[in-house]
Amino acid sequence: MTPRLELRGVRKMYEGGDGVLGVDLTVMPGEIHAIVGLNGAGKSTLMRLALGISTADAGWAGIDGVPVPAARWDIWAGVGHLLETPLAYPELTVRQNLRLSARLHGLGGPAADAAVSAIIAELGLEKYASRRAGRLSLGNRQRVGLAAALQHFPRLVVLDEPSNALDPAGVILLREAIACRARAGAGVLISSHHLDEVSRIADRITVINGGRVVGELDPAGTDIERAFFAIVRADDEPGSRADHDALAPGGREPGGRADREAGR
Numbered sequence: 001m002t003p004r005l006e007l008r009g010v011r012k013m014y015e016g017g018d019g020v021l022g023v024d025l026t027v028m029p030g031e032i033h034a035i036v037g038l039n040g041a042g043k044s045t046l047m048r049l050a051l052g053i054s055t056a057d058a059g060w061a062g063i064d065g066v067p068v069p070a071a072r073w074d075i076w077a078g079v080g081h082l083l084e085t086p087l088a089y090p091e092l093t094v095r096q097n098l099r100l101s102a103r104l105h106g107l108g109g110p111a112a113d114a115a116v117s118a119i120i121a122e123l124g125l126e127k128y129a130s131r132r133a134g135r136l137s138l139g140n141r142q143r144v145g146l147a148a149a150l151q152h153f154p155r156l157v158v159l160d161e162p163s164n165a166l167d168p169a170g171v172i173l174l175r176e177a178i179a180c181r182a183r184a185g186a187g188v189l190i191s192s193h194h195l196d197e198v199s200r201i202a203d204r205i206t207v208i209n210g211g212r213v214v215g216e217l218d219p220a221g222t223d224i225e226r227a228f229f230a231i232v233r234a235d236d237e238p239g240s241r242a243d244h245d246a247l248a249p250g251g252r253e254p255g256g257r258a259d260r261e262a263g264r
């Protein structure tokens, strides 16, 4: 089966030595694959590389088997993403913004209208449908960004910390909406700092540290937080692979961060 998303040896080094240092990762059809890591671990960079927003220094990235740099409109129409701040035209209403996004993802007029109405109901945006996007609260702006990413039932969904600013009701609606897209065959790549939340939804959880894949967490595991810090701490320890790389010119500062984050 062709992965919805495949990254092979993907590398992006910023000035100063941070970035993504050779990552392999796949997201299969129907799979929800979460990436977790400390601040600055490289999650957003990885997502930008997957979406062709940033160009890799080395490695290969493909969507449905098509190399990202060669992907054309039909591939991008089947992708839904939300990275960082949700984009919306402030002077347009929620419904108008969503309709525009649906059209840009290839839905014809009637199909776009139907998709917009459906996602407004699905993400609890009925009350705000006629409100200008610029007047929304932070959480509702996030809901609109998620609606734009999910309404066209993409084949690949990429969401960077999607539960940011959402209230508990929004988190539940989001979880159900993501699961629904996966059941429909989408591959979902999601990043989050909320380990409990991730363990509820993900089929696979990959731990990123210092720009590398350093381990996996069992979504059904009992103490996922402890397991997470154990993996990151082991990677940060002197003598670990990360430490060797840090000694190279331009390498990153060695370890100790997991302990600080864990308050140990």
Ligand SMILES: Nc1ncnc2c1ncn2[C@@H]1O[C@H](COP(=O)(O)OP(=O)(O)OP(=O)(O)O)[C@@H](O)[C@H]1O
Residues within 6 Å of the ligand: 014, 015, 016, 018, 019, 037, 038, 039, 040, 041, 042, 043, 044, 045, 046
């Ligand atoms: N444009 C850039 N130029 C230089 N360094 C950058 C740039 N973008 C990111 N970095 C650095 O690359 C590393 C990875 O950043 P990235 O945003 O991918 O991390 P992240 O895991 O998404 O973090 P967070 O959880 O805080 O969102 C960080 O050390 C960051 O400071």
